[in-house]
Amino acid sequence: MHEATIAQSILEIARLRVAAHDGARVERVRVEIGAFRNVDPEALSFAFDGIKQDYDCCHEARLELRLIEALAVCQKQRHNYSPSAEYGFRCELCNSGIGELLAGEELNVVSCVLSTPVQEG
Amino acid sequence: MHESVDQHFVEGILRNNDEIAEHNREHFDESGLFTINLMSAPGAGKTSLLSATIPALSDRYRSLVVEGDMVGELDADRLRNNGITAHQITTGRSCHLDAAMVNRLLHHVSLPSNLDFLFIENVGNLVCPAEFPLGEHKRVVLLSVTEGADKPLKYPVIFRQCDAVIFTKCDLLPHVDFDLAKAMEYVHGINPEAQIFALSVKQSGGLTEWLQWLERQIAEYRSDRMSPDASREEHHVHITAG
Numbered sequence: 001m002h003e004a005t006i007a008q009s010i011l012e013i014a015r016l017r018v019a020a021h022d023g024a025r026v027e028r029v030r031v032e033i034g035a036f037r038n039v040d041p042e043a044l045s046f047a048f049d050g051i052k053q054d055y056d057c058c059h060e061a062r063l064e065l066r067l068i069e070a071l072a073v074c075q076k077q078r079h080n081y082s083p084s085a086e087y088g089f090r091c092e093l094c095n096s097g098i099g100e101l102l103a104g105e106e107l108n109v110v111s112c113v114l115s116t117p118v119q120e121g
Numbered sequence: 122m123h124e125s126v127d128q129h130f131v132e133g134i135l136r137n138n139d140e141i142a143e144h145n146r147e148h149f150d151e152s153g154l155f156t157i158n159l160m161s162a163p164g165a166g167k168t169s170l171l172s173a174t175i176p177a178l179s180d181r182y183r184s185l186v187v188e189g190d191m192v193g194e195l196d197a198d199r200l201r202n203n204g205i206t207a208h209q210i211t212t213g214r215s216c217h218l219d220a221a222m223v224n225r226l227l228h229h230v231s232l233p234s235n236l237d238f239l240f241i242e243n244v245g246n247l248v249c250p251a252e253f254p255l256g257e258h259k260r261v262v263l264l265s266v267t268e269g270a271d272k273p274l275k276y277p278v279i280f281r282q283c284d285a286v287i288f289t290k291c292d293l294l295p296h297v298d299f300d301l302a303k304a305m306e307y308v309h310g311i312n313p314e315a316q317i318f319a320l321s322v323k324q325s326g327g328l329t330e331w332l333q334w335l336e337r338q339i340a341e342y343r344s345d346r347m348s349p350d351a352s353r354e355e356h357h358v359h360i361t362a363g
Contacts, residue, residue, distance in 0.1 A: 006252075
C-alpha cells in the first residue's frame, strides 16, 4: 500500500505550490501515471481523499489522474509498439522484447489549480 | 471573491526518495561498497541465498547485509547465526524499504572501512519495492519455482527494472509445474538485458554462475570508478554513529 506514501508526496507538492499565494486553496491536482508504474489509481484516490484532511489548504482538493499507456521500442528491429501482457510484452511484428520505454514510466504532478482570493479595489 | 489559477509544471512525485537514494549512492561510492538490492515475493529464498553466497565469497570479499522486514529480526538472526554481519531495518506498516530508511541506518551504524559487498534484502513484495530505489548499484529479483512461471507477466515493473533474475529452489523442478524455458522467455520479453540464473542453494556447485556474475560486477564497478588509482585504504567510510 505505497499509494499512501504517493498521496502524501502529491499533497506535499501541492502545499508548497499554494504556499506562495496568501489565502489560496488547492482545487485540483493533476497527476499522470504510466502503465509501467506500480500505482493503483483507485487506491491512490482513496488514500488521497483520506489524507487530504491533514492539509489545511487541500481539504476540498480533487485528484485528477491521467493514465498513460506504455509505448516501447523493440530491442531488435526498433519497432514502436504497445507492450501488453497478452503478447508477453513482446513486439507483435518481430517478437523481440522491450528495448526501451518511450512512455509508461511517468509518475508526476503536472498541474495544480489554485483558488486565490481576488484583491478588491 | 476567488479566482482560479492553473499552474502547469512537471514534478516527480517520488523525487524526494530519488534524491535520498542518490545521497546513499554517494555514501556507498565513497567507500567503494558495491550494493545490491535483493527483491522477491516473501519466501522466495533471499535469506537462504545470502546465507550461501556470502560464505562462498568470504575468502576474497567482505560482505554486509541490511535486512528489511515489517516485523522482527528473524532473518537477520538467521544470517548472524551463520557468522554474517546483518543490520535490521524494521519497517513497521510499510511493505518496502525506502531510501530514507537506508539513509538513517547509514548515519547510525559505524561500518567497517574494508567492505566489498552490501546486500540489501528488501521486504518480501514484488510490487512496492520497485518504486523506491535505495541507491543500489544493481537490482536482483528472485523468483522461486514454487511460485509459477508467469510471475514476470503479472509483475512486469520489477522485472523490467532489474539487472538479474534468479530462479531459486530449482532442486524442486521435478516436483512442480514450473516451465523454466517459459519463465526465461517472459523475463526476456520484458527485459531482454536481464541476466538469468537458475539455481538451488541445496545443490553443490549451483551457485557458481551467480558468484561469477557478482565477481564480474564488482570488478566492473571498480574499474569504472572515478578515481582508478585510489586505494581502498584512502576511502574510509564516512559514516559514523549518531
